[in-house]
Amino acid sequence: MNPSPAGEASGSMHFVTDQNGYFADNYLVKPATGLRSWLYTLDHKRIGVMYLVGVSIAFALGGFFAMLIRLELLTPGPTVMDAMTYNRVFTLHGVVMIFLFMIPAIPSGFGNFFLPIMLGAKDVAFPRLNLLSWYLYLLGAAIAIYGMVYGGTDTGWTFYTPYSTTTATKVVPVLLGAFVIGFSSILTGLNFIVTTHTMRAPGLTWGRLPLFIWGIYATSVIQILATPVVGMTLLLVAVENAFGWGIFDPARGGDPVLFQHFFWFYSHPAVYIMILPAMAVISEVVCAFSRKNIFGYKAVAYSSLGIAFVGFFTWGHHLFVSGQSVVDGGIFGVLTMFVGIFTAIKVFNWTATLYKGSVAFTTPFAYFVGFLFFLVFGGMTGVALATLSLDVHWHDTYFVVAHFHFIMVGATVMGFLAALHYWLPKITGRMYSEGWGLVAAVMIVLGFNFTFIPQFLLGNMGMPRRYYSYPEKFWALNVASTAGASVLALGLVIVLVYTLVAIRWGPIAGRNPWNSRGFEWMTPSPPPVENFEKPPVFTHGPHEYTDEDPAFPAPHLAPEPKHV
Amino acid sequence: MNELLRRLLFLPEQASEYARQVDALHYFVIVTTMVAAAGVFLAVVYFFVRYRRRGIDDRTPFVHPGFIHEALFVVVPLALFLLWFAIGFPQFVRLSLPPADAMDVYVQGKKWMWKFAYPGGPSSIDTLRVPANRPVRLLITSRDVIHSLYVPALRLKMDALPGRYTQSWFEADRPGRYEIFCAEYCGTGHSAMLGELVVMPEAEFDRWVAEQRRSELVASAQDAATPADRVLPAGNLVEQGRRVASEQGCMKCHSVDGSRHIGPTWVDLYQRREKLKDGTTVVADEAYLTKSMMDPAAQLVDGYQNVMPTYQGKLTPPEVAALVEYIKSLRTQVVRSGPSEGPAYESIPRR
Numbered sequence: 057m058n059p060s061p062a063g064e065a066s067g068s069m070h071f072v073t074d075q076n077g078y079f080a081d082n083y084l085v086k087p088a089t090g091l092r093s094w095l096y097t098l099d100h101k102r103i104g105v106m107y108l109v110g111v112s113i114a115f116a117l118g119g120f121f122a123m124l125i126r127l128e129l130l131t132p133g134p135t136v137m138d139a140m141t142y143n144r145v146f147t148l149h150g151v152v153m154i155f156l157f158m159i160p161a162i163p164s165g166f167g168n169f170f171l172p173i174m175l176g177a178k179d180v181a182f183p184r185l186n187l188l189s190w191y192l193y194l195l196g197a198a199i200a201i202y203g204m205v206y207g208g209t210d211t212g213w214t215f216y217t218p219y220s221t222t223t224a225t226k227v228v229p230v231l232l233g234a235f236v237i238g239f240s241s242i243l244t245g246l247n248f249i250v251t252t253h254t255m256r257a258p259g260l261t262w263g264r265l266p267l268f269i270w271g272i273y274a275t276s277v278i279q280i281l282a283t284p285v286v287g288m289t290l291l292l293v294a295v296e297n298a299f300g301w302g303i304f305d306p307a308r309g310g311d312p313v314l315f316q317h318f319f320w321f322y323s324h325p326a327v328y329i330m331i332l333p334a335m336a337v338i339s340e341v342v343c344a345f346s347r348k349n350i351f352g353y354k355a356v357a358y359s360s361l362g363i364a365f366v367g368f369f370t371w372g373h374h375l376f377v378s379g380q381s382v383v384d385g386g387i388f389g390v391l392t393m394f395v396g397i398f399t400a401i402k403v404f405n406w407t408a409t410l411y412k413g414s415v416a417f418t419t420p421f422a423y424f425v426g427f428l429f430f431l432v433f434g435g436m437t438g439v440a441l442a443t444l445s446l447d448v449h450w451h452d453t454y455f456v457v458a459h460f461h462f463i464m465v466g467a468t469v470m471g472f473l474a475a476l477h478y479w480l481p482k483i484t485g486r487m488y489s490e491g492w493g494l495v496a497a498v499m500i501v502l503g504f505n506f507t508f509i510p511q512f513l514l515g516n517m518g519m520p521r522r523y524y525s526y527p528e529k530f531w532a533l534n535v536a537s538t539a540g541a542s543v544l545a546l547g548l549v550i551v552l553v554y555t556l557v558a559i560r561w562g563p564i565a566g567r568n569p570w571n572s573r574g575f576e577w578m579t580p581s582p583p584p585v586e587n588f589e590k591p592p593v594f595t596h597g598p599h600e601y602t603d604e605d606p607a608f609p610a611p612h613l614a615p616e617p618k619h620v
Numbered sequence: 621m622n623e624l625l626r627r628l629l630f631l632p633e634q635a636s637e638y639a640r641q642v643d644a645l646h647y648f649v650i651v652t653t654m655v656a657a658a659g660v661f662l663a664v665v666y667f668f669v670r671y672r673r674r675g676i677d678d679r680t681p682f683v684h685p686g687f688i689h690e691a692l693f694v695v696v697p698l699a700l701f702l703l704w705f706a707i708g709f710p711q712f713v714r715l716s717l718p719p720a721d722a723m724d725v726y727v728q729g730k731k732w733m734w735k736f737a738y739p740g741g742p743s744s745i746d747t748l749r750v751p752a753n754r755p756v757r758l759l760i761t762s763r764d765v766i767h768s769l770y771v772p773a774l775r776l777k778m779d780a781l782p783g784r785y786t787q788s789w790f791e792a793d794r795p796g797r798y799e800i801f802c803a804e805y806c807g808t809g810h811s812a813m814l815g816e817l818v819v820m821p822e823a824e825f826d827r828w829v830a831e832q833r834r835s836e837l838v839a840s841a842q843d844a845a846t847p848a849d850r851v852l853p854a855g856n857l858v859e860q861g862r863r864v865a866s867e868q869g870c871m872k873c874h875s876v877d878g879s880r881h882i883g884p885t886w887v888d889l890y891q892r893r894e895k896l897k898d899g900t901t902v903v904a905d906e907a908y909l910t911k912s913m914m915d916p917a918a919q920l921v922d923g924y925q926n927v928m929p930t931y932q933g934k935l936t937p938p939e940v941a942a943l944v945e946y947i948k949s950l951r952t953q954v955v956r957s958g959p960s961e962g963p964a965y966e967s968i969p970r971r
Contacts, residue, residue: 139808212805218782219765219806306783307933309915312766313781346671347678352685355693377768378779379786382716386709393701400697401690407660408685410667414678417668425664432660436653443649443704445642445711449775452768452803513630518772520803523811527799533630571676601680 078485078564079580086585098183099585103190104169105483110193111165114156116552121149123545126507126538132528139524143210144225146522150213151204155234156197158468159326162333163279164193164244166475167272169483171248173576173583174266176257176592181250189243196237203229212522214323217304217315221296231294238287241329245279248272259594266575266598267343267356271336274360278325278332278367286322289315313378320371328367328395330464332360334471335402338427341474342406343599344572345421346413350599352405359398366394376447385444392442399435403428414601418570419493423474426501430466434459437512455515458508466504473500473551480558481565485582488558492550499547506540573599573608622647632799635773635792635819638715642775645707652700715776718789722757725750726857726941729760729767729780732809734800737938739857739945742832746815748800750792751825757789759906761937768804771817777803783914783932785906792819861946864939873928876950883928884921890948895922909944 083101087093094102124145128135137145168186172179180186203209207226211219220227252273256265292303293315302308304315343350350356372380372388406428415421437459441447450456481487510533519530526534568577575598579588592607622640625647634640725748726737737743750756760769762780770777771790778788792798800815820828865871873882884894892904897920902908911918913935916928935943 139811143805143808143810210807216766216805222765223807306781306914309930309932312783346680347673348680349682351683352690352693355685355690376712377777379781379784382713385712389705389709390702393698393705396701397694397698401693403660404693405685407663407667408683408689410664410671412683413667413671413680414673414675415668415671416673428660428664429657432657433653436656439701439704440649440653443645443708445708445715445775446646446649448712448715448777449642449646449772451777452770452805516630518632518770518799518801520770520801520811522805524808525811600682601678602682603679 077566079567079582079584081584082485082580082582083585084484084582096187098179098187100168100172100180100183100186101483101583101587103186104165104167106190107160107168107193108165108483110190110197111157111161112552114152114197115161118149118153118157119545119548121145121152123541125149126541128524129526129534130538132531132534133525140210142524143212143522144204144208147209147212147230148204151200151209151230151234153464154213154326154330155200155237158330158464159237159241160193160244161330161468161472162337162475163248163272163275163329164189164240166337166479167248167275167333168244170479170576171269171272172251172255173579173587174269174574174598175251175255176260176575176588176594177251177255178586178588180247181254182247185243186247189240189247192236192240192243196233196235196240198233199236200230200233203227203233214319215290215293215315216319217293217296217312218306218310220293221303221305223297227297228294231290231297235287235290235294238283238290241279242283245276245283248276249280252276257592257594263353264594264597265357267339267350267353267360268336268574270357271332271339271360274364275329275332275336277361278329278364282322282325282329282368285318286326289318289322292318313375313380316375316378317371320374321368324371324374325364325367327460327463328363330468331471332363334427334468335360335431337471337475337478338406338424339402340574340599341420341424341478342409344478344570344574345418345424346410346415347571347601348409348411348413348599349597349601350405351408351411352401353597355401356405359401362398363395366391366398370395373442373447376444377451389442389444393439396435396439396442399431403432403435418477419488419490419497420474420478422494422497422501423470423477426497426504427467427470427474429501430462430470430504434462434466437462449518450515452520453515454511454519454521457521458511458515461508461511466508470501473497476551476555478570479576480555481569482576482579482581482583484559484562485565486558486562487565487569488562489554492554496547496550496554499543499550503540503543503545503547507537507544508540510534510536510540568608571608573601573605578607632772633794633796634775635771635794635796635798635817636775636790637793638711638790639773639775642711645704645711648707649704652704656697656700715788718757718787719755722755722789723751724757724759726938726945727758727760727769727780728763728937728941729769729802729806729813730763731765731807732802732813734769734802734813734815735938737857737941738829742829746800747818748815749818749820749825749828751822752795752819753791753793754822755789755791757787759941760786760788761941763937765806766804767802767806767813770801770803771798772801773798773817779804782937783910785910787906792817795819795821857942857945858949860939861942861944861949864935864942865946868931868935870943883924886947887950889950896920897922906944909947910940913940913943 083099097103128137128142203226209227209230210225211223211227252269295301296303296305302310304310304312306312339350339356370388370392372384373392376385441450441459477488477493514530514533517530519526565581567580578592626643631643634643724739728735734746735743736748760778760780762782764782767780768777769780774790774792776788776790778786796819798817800817802810802813875881875885876887878885878887889904893901894904895901902919913931915930917926920926
């Protein structure tokens with residue numbers, strides 16, 4: 057059944073006859089296959105793939121540090137490292153996961169690959185800028201990793217002053233690394249916004265844009281507006297740390313809380329840089345696997361913009377116990393709840409999308425279910441944290457740790473994994489093993505719950521975060537959390553293994569193995585260098601399954617559908 | 621019911637009425653979260669079973685949401701969230717406004733210990749002794765980096781910031797010993813920066829204070845700590861403040877008899893409404909007094925020259941606390957010792 061991957065379709069015009077097989081003249085082999093052709097490439101798909109490789113390595117590294125943290129917390133006292141090492145490890149975990157993995161993961165990886173395809177465009181608006189953004193990411197990562205290896209920052213990823221400006225460890229390289237990565241983020245955001253505005257194919261009105269585009273677009277807006285602020289802030293900390301200027305350190309006439317305002321003005325919206333793309337992926341996945349148009353297209357699309365907008369006015373909820381005025385606290389509390397409302401709109405609309413659909417329980421759908429679970433609990437605990445008197449107890453405890461891991465690991469990583477499984481056939485032209493996929497998904501979702509539900513309870517008990525040692529009454533729950541983390545890690549390793557196997561030996565997926573009507577499935581798999589055989593014209597919105605659509609022929613030649 | 625839910629949620633003991641009220645909100649929030657989540661998941665499971673896929677080519681109808689659906693999606697969670705806020709915000713306000721008759725304790729965090737000083741009495745390290753059933757106001761600062769005073773049993777937390785004072789208060793009603801944690805990351809000793817809150821029956825506390833004062837008169841003479849510690853061991857903060865003021869030369873510009881000098885007089889300065897150079901007015905509370913020592917030019921009183929140097933780095937936090945306490949004691953009506961004057965902020969009436 058499987059058409060052979062190469063050879064037969066060697067002519068440049070053969071893709072029509074190769075409708076459901078492996079498209080041989082794809083972007084992976086054209087224009088060349090050498091290393092140089094990748095390093096100098098301007099193809100958004102290749103840049104996206106390089107990003108995916110980069111962020112996956114960062115994810116593995118950050119996960120390794122996470123396991124070190126959990127290992128150290130296995131006993132109340134010192135377990136495998138000293139306090140200074142522990143402090144460096146949790147800083148590394150935060151910095152790597154946030155700046156090197158989560159912020160670029162979906163927008164720069166999957167966004168780069170799919171945004172132009174979904175728009176019916178040949179590439180992004182500024183291909184050279186796109187490549188520059190990738191090299192800035194690499195440069196920033198290299199500087200940050202240098203700082204970690206030689207010196208090892210111990211401030212936590214939040215770099216709170218005056219601790220960060222007085223600590224003996226080397227903070228400056230890590231700050232500069234994050235600063236450079238910030239430029240990468242800004243350039244990518246700028247590129248996506250311009251591309252979305254100027255390069256939509258004929259017929260692709262704003263009302264027909266795939267919801268993935270809406271989510272990436274909202275993310276890009278935040279990246280452009282918020283990232284410069286953190287850039288300035290990190291630079292100020294670096295300058296104060298290096299030259300002793302009095303900006304944040306009160307002993308030199310500075311203001312320590314000013315840093316927190318600056319920092320969270322970026323870093324709270326940054327949470328939405330991490331979660332909006334995951335929501336964007338989920339909007340595609342839920343439609344594809346329920347074969348239904350989204351329930352409330354406008355509500356889902358505009359709520360992304362709503363989150364991006366309101367997200368800029370919620371930073372003060374990180375400062376409820378920092379001496380901020382009570383009135384400010386109240387205002388920030390209410391504004392934070394609006395983020396919860398926009399999220400609730402999405403949750404209800406995704407759920408309602410299943411209504412009258414045709415639901416297939418595949419691996420991406422399993423991650424959708426996991427995503428929904430984590431987002432509902434992560435989101436509701438977020439609103440609970442905005443309820444000011446409750447925050448006083450929970451602030452800086454493991455409750456907060458569990459809450460933001462539900463959002464940032466739970467929801468974002470579920471989105472990332474859903475995207476990986478949903479789009480792997482498009483990116484590589486090959487299919488992963490559905491059986492292993494479901495096994496790993498179940499392990500990841502269960503392992504995740506076992507890791508972080510105990511942490512909610514630890515927070516209720518009052519265990520502060522960033523504790524190297526802890527009183528014995530916190531022991532049992534910490535052991536449970538470490539056990540859960542091991543299952544989670546094993547699940548992720550399984551994903552890594554079968555994905556690598558699938559890339560090399562997986563069965564040919566064909567043009568559209570899911571029989572999805574997302575626009576990216578109109579092209580062959582893997583896509584040609586210029587994305588489409590002929591420039592597409594759009595006559596309707598994405599994910600309409602009411603009748604036959606000539607643009608999406610049923611994949612009769614595809615390998616046996618495993619999801620019936 | 622309270623006890624059952626408290627144990628189910630692993631919450632610590634409740635050492636104050638405030639803690640019990642916050643927990644009641646906690647239960648409400650958790651229960652509504654569980655109900656809402658269960659609703660979403662039951663819907664997903666039902667739709668999955670009812671609308672599971674029958675063939676790869678299934679057609680589905682194009683469903684448009686009615687306005688009523690989207691409106692419900694907004695209004696129902698919004699109403700719920702605002703209800704949470706309507707309960708939680710007043711509790712937060714209450715926590716921020718100490719009653720007028722609260723007893724003051726100065727709290728100072730430093731790497732990696734807590735110091736507690738009583739205006740009329742002794743000071744101690746890592747152990748905070750308070751009487752039960754009496755409101756206690758904490759005036760919190762830090763000597764180095766940011767710390768955060770956290771008493772889980774009171775559901776109370778407040779950051780300790782270098783160079784400024786924050787405040788919080790509580791009224792413990794169950795004598796006992798409770799944990800104090802540092803909740804803001806502050807370095808290698810962060811998790812070892814533990815303290816203890818000892819809530820004592822009132823009579824016992826008063827006896828303890830009297831005893832401490834007696835023994836301190838003896839002890840203070842022998843104490844020769846580092847310069848930074850020099851004001852701490854002695855007993856009375858007001859007395860220490862007077863000494864600091866003379867050592868630092870404050871009296872060259874400020875009077876304690878009400879007369880106008882190079883700077884404003886300190887008599888009746890506390891809680892006075894001062895008109896500033898820029899036309900605004902400010903109440904001279906603890907925060908203003910502290911700020912004026914650290915950054916005198918920032919809020920200059922109208923009619924005075926900007927001649928005062930900054931005392932940033934020259935005064936340690938305990939010295940600042942002592943000076944503030946000394947200024948507070950300079951009143952024309954009555955100079956009280958023991959628990960200090962009213963709070964810096966407006967109070968709420970007590971039940």
